[in-house]
Amino acid sequence: MMFSEKFVLADRVLQVAPSPTLAVNAKAKALRAAGADILNFSVGEPDLSTPIHVCEAGKKAIDDGHTRYTPAAGTPELREAVCAKLKKDQGWDYVPDQVQISCGGKHGLYNIFQAIVNPGDEVLIPSPYWVSYPPMVQLAGGTPVIVPLRQESDFDIDPSILAQYATDKTKAIVLNSPSNPTGAVYSRAALAEVAKMAYANGWLVITDDMYEDLFYGEGRVPHILHADPRLKDQVVLSNGVSKSFAMTGWRIGYSVGPREVIKAMNKIQSQSTSNPAAPSQYAALAALTGPQDFPRQLREAFIPRRAFFVEALESITGVSCVNPMGAFYVFPNFSAYYGKTFNGQIIDGSVALADYFLGEAKVASVPGAAFGADAFIRFSFATSMENIKKGMDRIKKALAALQ
Template sequence: MQISKRVSALTPSSTLEITAKAKALKAAGHDVIGLGAGEPDFNTPEHIIEAAYKSLVEGHTKYTPSGGLPELKKSIIRKFKDDQGLDYSSDEIIVCSGAKHALYTLFQATLNENDEVIIPTPFWVSYPEQVKLAGGIPIYIEGKEENSFKITPEQIEASVSGNTKAIIVNSPSNPTGVLYTEEELKAIGEVCIKHDLLIVSDEIYEKLTYGQAKHVSIAEISDELKKQTMIINGVSKSHSMTGWRIGYAAGNVQIIKAMTNLASHSTSNPTTVSQYAAIAAYNGPQEPLEKMRAAFEERLNSFYEKLTAIQGFTCIKPEGAFYVFPNVKEAAKLTGFTSVDDFAKALLEEANVAVVPGSGFGSPDNIRLSYATSPDILDEAVERIARFVKARVHN
């Protein structure tokens, strides 16, 4: 049976691939530490689990509207108003089977053949593949490391063509953990308005910021920018609900309607029990979120300090999410590898530490490590990496 060309051309998710390899080695008896997965190690808060169970007992096990439960949309609307001062109506919101599915549905609903989408590098691994699946063409702009991996208005201006349809903004960023300031977003927004670009604002890590860093949505800067922006968010990272698969998009009514029509022919609706869980996530106590955020910040500070002490490692300190993205080109060279990909492969095979090569994110000199795991495991991982580097340098 022949596989379609569009699917055959896909690059597998490097994050899921490295996680699968680590699990396979663990199953074979190897003591592998996996720092590849992008999910909190905390369980979903108890009140959310209880709400899900209650919904099942009460018989909420049937289809819901394709765009999501009205009650959940109300909770999302209230969240936008409380957190960002943004006003949305129910017909400006669609609930999807995760933020990833919201992005996929958005691109399917808005892109035509050969439409171009500007994607800053480093990028989350699924952005370009989803654009290509919708017939679009990814146009990459390098977020230079000396500029904290951020792109500039001048770079956008130079990349816009007659086919440019949209731009993706991800803040806090996966994989770098950096945030755009309000001033930076405003400057980017001015170029987007000038060229009538749809702004796809991925804000899935919105609740996970550290130090003095503050998340700002480009949609809250002005009414004009709000009209240009589709916000993508969800409960996966903020409420430790990755497996529940609830995300959403908010923005232009026509786009939301098109996305809802598409969803009606693909998923029918997001999982019903998960929608009730998401209602509890937004309506219930938020203290578990702060507890998790504070734990991640503590881990970051310790992990970052120890990681950057390793010979050949340099790193911009993240301000959000739960990843560090060090440049290890020098470490790879010192340890006898011609590429960071080979260095990362050896880390897994020889040091039993699974990290994600930066090449999957469009940054071949870097690796991504998740600190969404216990401090003891992080300490052991750093020790293994340090020993690995030290032994090879001295040999």
């Protein structure tokens, strides 16, 4: 009997696609392993190594025998450290039973949606969005409602547009600032208006703060809880050590919010992963409680790369790019080149153009269609200036070859 997906696989699997960013990164690595000179701008991870003291803490945890199960919610010490960080950095008061440690920020977000979304619930997702938000909502049985953001407004939230997409089925809204993929930071004024809407309608606000330490403005990045502290009981924070401490492979994220939500998330996690890896939790503890100069070093390394990338993109005829105020991505608009051809192949959108860049320029990027914005392509500047300069030269030549 032949295997048939129609009769074997669950419907929930058939409605979502694999992560496009991971797929592009895997393809780029495979081509590089085969000998191709690939410049990879697709991956969303810092190019600096994990701080030495963090690595040493992970090794010591193994040597000390911390290789067994921990509480499903994470070790008490790490949850305490998260609370201390939020108090020190933001002035927010939380206690450990309002914290869950997860297997990366992505896993924490998945737990959040599983805990709060019922069939028929709608979740507002500003677009461009991180690729995994809509599938996560769908896997929880909900309906992602995509709210368009405008390049002309630097991808800030427009409360009047948001109101047009809200209904009596709206359960939650996702805020990602600084944003992946745009690098945009929502203004305090816009967040204050969104906070009023959320408070009045009882929406849960999910804030993905993974890039909070990579902010290129003055002071702390604007946050909805600073715009309106009344929302605290309706906000679930999602964060982690992956970006700020170059710990993507350690897989440690954390979520903070109302006890009822965190308790439900812990129940789900106890029946899925049990707990994050114990040595990784001790490494994350060292990251949060040890020297805090590494995120600043990251910012300082990224600032000149960001400036060069944006200037180089803006110098290309027909290309426009919002200057990212956070994260480590540029998100240029290449739509002026759609409809052009190369060797008879039509560039009919971001997927075709990203494939063209990979095949002809040997530059890996992520098509904007994956983020709900087909006019754009995402490049990461979490790589060397040398690679960025080479990559931009290749991109310019590739675009010039289109007819």
